[in-house]
Amino acid sequence: MTSVGTGYDLSNSVFSPDGRNFQVEYAAKAVENGATSVGLLCEDGVVLAVEKLVASKLLVKASPQNKGSGANTKIQTVGRHIGCACSGLVPDGRHLVNRAREESQQFKQLYKRDIPPVALADRMGQYVQAHTLYNSVRPFGVAAIFGGVDPETAEPHLYMLEPSGVYWGYRGAATGKGRQSAKAELEKLISSRDDNSPITTLEAVKELARIIYIAHEDNKEKEFEVEISWCSREHTQGKHTLVQGTMLEEALEYAKSKTSNAQDDSDDSDADSDDAMQD
Amino acid sequence: MNHDPYSWGRPSDETYGQYSDAIAHAPSFPKMNTQQPIVTGTSVISMKYNNGVIIAADHLGSYGSLLRFTDIERLFPVGKNTVVGISGDISDMQHIEALLEELETENNYDNSHADDEESLQPSYVFEYLATVMYQRRSKMNPLWNALIVAGVEDSKPFLKYVNLLGVTYSSPTLATGFGAHLAVPLLRRVVDRESDVEKTDMQTATDTILQAMKVLYYRDARSSRKFSMAIIDNDQGLVFNKELEVENMKWNFAKDIKGYGTQKV
Amino acid sequence: MKSCSGKTVPPPPLPLEHPSAMSQPIEHQFNPYSDNGGTILGIAGEDFAVLAGDTRHTTDYSINSRSESKVFDVGDGIVISANGFAADSTALVKRFRNSLKWYHFNENEKRLSLSAAARNIQHLLYGKRFFPYYVHTIIAGLDEEGKGAVYSFDPVGSYEREQCRAGGAAASLIMPFLDNQVNFKNQYVPGTGEKRPITYLSVEEVVKLVRDSFTSATERHIHVGDGLEILIVTKDGVRREYHELKRD
Numbered sequence: 001m002t003s004v005g006t007g008y009d010l011s012n013s014v015f016s017p018d019g020r021n022f023q024v025e026y027a028a029k030a031v032e033n034g035a036t037s038v039g040l041l042c043e044d045g046v047v048l049a050v051e052k053l054v055a056s057k058l059l060v061k062a063s064p065q066n067k068g069s070g071a072n073t074k075i076q077t078v079g080r081h082i083g084c085a086c087s088g089l090v091p092d093g094r095h096l097v098n099r100a101r102e103e104s105q106q107f108k109q110l111y112k113r114d115i116p117p118v119a120l121a122d123r124m125g126q127y128v129q130a131h132t133l134y135n136s137v138r139p140f141g142v143a144a145i146f147g148g149v150d151p152e153t154a155e156p157h158l159y160m161l162e163p164s165g166v167y168w169g170y171r172g173a174a175t176g177k178g179r180q181s182a183k184a185e186l187e188k189l190i191s192s193r194d195d196n197s198p199i200t201t202l203e204a205v206k207e208l209a210r211i212i213y214i215a216h217e218d219n220k221e222k223e224f225e226v227e228i229s230w231c232s233r234e235h236t237q238g239k240h241t242l243v244q245g246t247m248l249e250e251a252l253e254y255a256k257s258k259t260s261n262a263q264d265d266s267d268d269s270d271a272d273s274d275d276a277m278q279d
Numbered sequence: 280m281n282h283d284p285y286s287w288g289r290p291s292d293e294t295y296g297q298y299s300d301a302i303a304h305a306p307s308f309p310k311m312n313t314q315q316p317i318v319t320g321t322s323v324i325s326m327k328y329n330n331g332v333i334i335a336a337d338h339l340g341s342y343g344s345l346l347r348f349t350d351i352e353r354l355f356p357v358g359k360n361t362v363v364g365i366s367g368d369i370s371d372m373q374h375i376e377a378l379l380e381e382l383e384t385e386n387n388y389d390n391s392h393a394d395d396e397e398s399l400q401p402s403y404v405f406e407y408l409a410t411v412m413y414q415r416r417s418k419m420n421p422l423w424n425a426l427i428v429a430g431v432e433d434s435k436p437f438l439k440y441v442n443l444l445g446v447t448y449s450s451p452t453l454a455t456g457f458g459a460h461l462a463v464p465l466l467r468r469v470v471d472r473e474s475d476v477e478k479t480d481m482q483t484a485t486d487t488i489l490q491a492m493k494v495l496y497y498r499d500a501r502s503s504r505k506f507s508m509a510i511i512d513n514d515q516g517l518v519f520n521k522e523l524e525v526e527n528m529k530w531n532f533a534k535d536i537k538g539y540g541t542q543k544v
Numbered sequence: 545m546k547s548c549s550g551k552t553v554p555p556p557p558l559p560l561e562h563p564s565a566m567s568q569p570i571e572h573q574f575n576p577y578s579d580n581g582g583t584i585l586g587i588a589g590e591d592f593a594v595l596a597g598d599t600r601h602t603t604d605y606s607i608n609s610r611s612e613s614k615v616f617d618v619g620d621g622i623v624i625s626a627n628g629f630a631a632d633s634t635a636l637v638k639r640f641r642n643s644l645k646w647y648h649f650n651e652n653e654k655r656l657s658l659s660a661a662a663r664n665i666q667h668l669l670y671g672k673r674f675f676p677y678y679v680h681t682i683i684a685g686l687d688e689e690g691k692g693a694v695y696s697f698d699p700v701g702s703y704e705r706e707q708c709r710a711g712g713a714a715a716s717l718i719m720p721f722l723d724n725q726v727n728f729k730n731q732y733v734p735g736t737g738e739k740r741p742i743t744y745l746s747v748e749e750v751v752k753l754v755r756d757s758f759t760s761a762t763e764r765h766i767h768v769g770d771g772l773e774i775l776i777v778t779k780d781g782v783r784r785e786y787h788e789l790k791r792d
Contacts, residue, residue: 314574413631416576444578445631448601450609459606
């Protein structure tokens with residue numbers, strides 16, 4: 001790290017001579033080391049999935065009794081119609097979602113309408129960006145994927161917000177440690193479809209489970225769980241809901257079978273998929 | 280001359296008395312709180328039966344004696360087994376509606392049991408509303424309404440009232456406003472004491488409520504023909520009918536009334 | 545108008561402040577109180593105390609409910625009722641329950657004595673001295689020696705331990721009856737001119753007095769009736785009795 005020791009990395013609100021804000025870059029590093037999060041924009045809604053690294057065997061496990069997500073749910077809801085999955089520092093993510101909930105409540109109070117995902121992404125972008133301006137604060141150590149169906153237009157939206165405050169709309173978004181392989185998988189998934197056979201949330205739940213399994217491959221020594229949520233016009237009436245019960249079990253089953261197949265494939269020297277996973 | 284920079288530009292104490300921030304920054308108008316309702320909704324009526332509760336309210340928003348708005352819904356479902364019926368000021372009602380939506384949204388946050396074990400129950404909704412109403416009256420800034428919370432909790436009917444003063448009570452039959460005078464006696468002919476609830480089925484209760492809505496439409500000048508009725512049944516859940524009208528009215532006596540209208544006696 | 549002399553005299557002019565003489569704006573203010581009727585009654589015996597209340601809840605001439613309890617067993621052998629403006633009554637009892645809970649948290653589950661409860665309630669009431677709880681409050685239980693005790697409060701917290709007290713709508717109807725029947729006021733030993741000595745009454749006698757008080761109050765007061773709930777505190781705990789009253 002060339003910046004270390006120069007003094008320009010000690011504070012927000014100070015540029016380095018070559019025009020960088022190192023604090024923001026360090027925050028992005030925190031995200032790169034965080035657990036993987038992915039989101040996919042579908043025909044009828046959005047699906048979010050996160051990799052939950054099991055930090056200790058003493059933690060409560062996901063099981064059908066506790067509705068598949070356990071007491072340690074990571075994906076959160078904003079309003080009723082938007083979901084948020086974060087990679088990076090978990091408490092920063094919690095705070096960000098609290099702020100998002102306030103924004104959503106304030107918007108609804110003013111306009112008596114659920115906040116459109118774009119508006120939320122924009123407001124959160126301004127909030128996160130403000131934390132890159134002052135030396136009294138540090139930037140957020142998270143990248144957040146916001147996804148939801150706008151109840152007014154019934155259109156699905158997916159946004160990813162980064163520590164710098166920048167946000168873009170995505171068809172498929174991935175962040176965290178396994179983002180490279182996840183992005184590759186998302187690209188393959190999206191390019192395999194055309195306008196005549198757009199992907200549905202029902203399929204995406206399974207595919208994202210698979211992608212989380214693939215993204216975890218580089219991190220194999222650690223135990224993990226998969227948490228999935230979705231927001232579908234038809235299946236959840238536009239409400240953001242955790243995927244639970246048999247639906248979750250089926251998705252995980254599918255993910256396991258596909259990833260073991262992928263390994264079998266590579267044994268059979270299927271070079272294509274092997275390469276894709278490594279970059 | 281006072282040379283202290285603090286007093287520059289301020290009226291002199293000798294002439295105007297000691298400087299008062301409260302006077303210098305006084306608003307142009309005194310602070311005002313609600314002193315009277317503006318657009319109002321009339322009675323909400325309700326009763327228990329052996330497997331749930333029924334609640335009804337019409338669609339009118341009156342501006343004094345002007346029938347100003349004719350399509351206002353005054354029954355609000357909260358969660359799966361609660362309905363709140365609101366009479367009184369319509370803007371305050373819409374504020375309460377927003378509060379209830381917030382309550383539901385926040386109950387859902389970080390709660391994977393929000394649709395079953397930890398769903399909002401009628402008693403929770405009622406306690407919340409009663410607290411809000413009493414706090415507002417204690418600030419001398421009331422929400423000008425009378426509310427009835429109806430629902431099913433632990434398989435038993437729930438029915439309770441709260442008004443702008445924060446006064447609360449429960450009874451197997453309840454009505455707000457004019458309905459407390461006109462409808463309650465009719466409802467009590469069927470269900471007077473808690474033990475009568477067991478003997479009353481949904482059909483009897485529905486007929487009684489419809490009958491009471493008809494009498495209210497006959498006699499309450501600020502009522503409308505269109506109304507909504509919600510049934511919260513222990514087995515069927517919420518049955519919400521928003522398209523009802525008072526039917527089978529008999530007006531044949533009207534031709535015999537002489538001396539009030541323009542007709543020659 | 546004719547005067548005594550038979551001459552016609554004009555009527556006196558209307559005073560200036562008379563509404564028809566001068567139209568002036570009528571000042572209108574929100575009234576944060578209402579009267580919800582009902583009546584309560586507490587009597588202390590030698591080793592017991594009772595606190596009773598009717599279950600009718602009213603505003604003006606309407607009966608809101610025929611079955612609204614207003615006497616509560618809050619634990620620690622304390623029963624409480626606040627009669628008058630029902631919203632304040634509910635708020636006061638809720639605050640006292642909370643205060644009792646915190647007493648248990650802070651004092652290792654120690655039982656709150658009735659005298660301490662009474663002082664605590666004084667603070668709750670006096671704390672709102674300039675926007676009072678519009679209620680007549682009575683608590684009943686046993687004192688530190690196990691003797692029956694009743695404390696009664698005015699709306700702003702002045703209080704006193706008494707042998708008996710009626711509160712609420714029909715207090716003025718019941719209280720003189722109680723003076724005579726519990727404290728033997730105006731009773732003399734026949735032939736001697738001496739006052740009848742005060743003796744403790746049994747639970748059975750007290751319950752009879754309570755029931756008679758309420759049936760009579762129901763006859764004479766429109767805001768009293770429907771049902772009578774009696775909470776009886778003894779060293780064994782709190783017992784509840786319910787009796788119907790006339791519903792007219």
